[in-house]
Amino acid sequence: MLAGWLCSRLSAPPPVRRVIAVDGKVVRGAVLPEGRVHLLSAYDTSTGVVLAQVQVAVKSNEIPAFAPLLEQVAVRLGGLAGVVIVADALHAQVAHARAVAAAGGHLYVSVKANQPTLFAQLKHLPWAQVPVGDQHRDTGHGRRETRTVKALTVQTPGGIGFPHAQQAVRITRSRTVAGKRTRETVYLVASLPAAHAQPADLQEWARLEWHVENRLHCRVGLGRGAGITLGPFPQAALRTRRACLQAPGSPRLCRQACCSRGHGVGIAAPR
Numbered sequence: 001m002l003a004g005w006l007c008s009r010l011s012a013p014p015p016v017r018r019v020i021a022v023d024g025k026v027v028r029g030a031v032l033p034e035g036r037v038h039l040l041s042a043y044d045t046s047t048g049v050v051l052a053q054v055q056v057a058v059k060s061n062e063i064p065a066f067a068p069l070l071e072q073v074a075v076r077l078g079g080l081a082g083v084v085i086v087a088d089a090l091h092a093q094v095a096h097a098r099a100v101a102a103a104g105g106h107l108y109v110s111v112k113a114n115q116p117t118l119f120a121q122l123k124h125l126p127w128a129q130v131p132v133g134d135q136h137r138d139t140g141h142g143r144r145e146t147r148t149v150k151a152l153t154v155q156t157p158g159g160i161g162f163p164h165a166q167q168a169v170r171i172t173r174s175r176t177v178a179g180k181r182t183r184e185t186v187y188l189v190a191s192l193p194a195a196h197a198q199p200a201d202l203q204e205w206a207r208l209e210w211h212v213e214n215r216l217h218c219r220v221g222l223g224r225g226a227g228i229t230l231g232p233f234p235q236a237a238l239r240t241r242r243a244c245l246q247a248p249g250s251p252r253l254c255r256q257a258c259c260s261r262g263h264g265v266g267i268a269a270p271r
Contacts, residue, residue, distance in 0.1 A: 022087040024062040045208040080105035086209040097163040122187040133199025143177040164191040
């Protein structure tokens with residue numbers, strides 16, 4: 001209901017390609033009798049609205065929560081045709097790729113050592129022979145960063161061990177802070193062909209994946225050390241707070257105050 005209200009308040013038309021970032025977070029300061037609250041969210045990167053949210057079972061992880069989250073997003077948007085779902089390496093799952101494709105969407109996901117066979121395949125592709133597709137430089141906060149994207153068309157099955165993969169992507173991040181230079185290489189797979197996802201798009205979508213952490217999670221914790229007991233209402237409490245933060249025209253001062261780690265907002269369930 002809150003997501004629908006927030007979407008109705010937006011005047012800008014939806015983007016040509018809608019990108020939804022999926023990420024989970026243990027909510028700071030929120031406690032249930034059985035343990036801490038862990039929520040998986042679907043964040044519309046173009047509007048800043050959380051379209052859907054699923055609570056992760058206490059003795060589980062985010063993987064089983066992905067399918068019901070996807071269903072909620074499909075209901076909210078009226079379908080997933082053409083939608084790009086970006087997620088971290090935990091969601092580089094065969095079942096996830098098939099579910100997104102079956103709904104008409106596209107999965108763009110990073111790959112790490114939790115998928116050793118796929119990671120090795122990506123790492124040993126002939127990247128030295130692939131030209132640079134896109135490069136972006138940023139400066140600020142005492143650092144310089146360069147992100148270089150290379151993309152390679154692959155075929156499945158046979159070319160790479162991941163369903164519906166159309167492109168393998170390598171992003172190299174070089175960062176200089178206080179004279180010290182570091183280098184990080186990230187591998188990803190995308191289910192869109194090169195005609196529909198150019199290197200500049202792949203660069204931008206990869207950056208959007210951290211928007212959940214940078215623009216959402218830091219604002220919605222309930223306060224470090226607040227000692228808040230939510231009973232059975234963690235999602236309702238956080239949805240109410242997120243609505244305040246995401247509403248168009250909400251004061252910047254309010255957003256900054258809510259992001260302060262030193263001041264929690266007390267939301268307690270009735271007993």
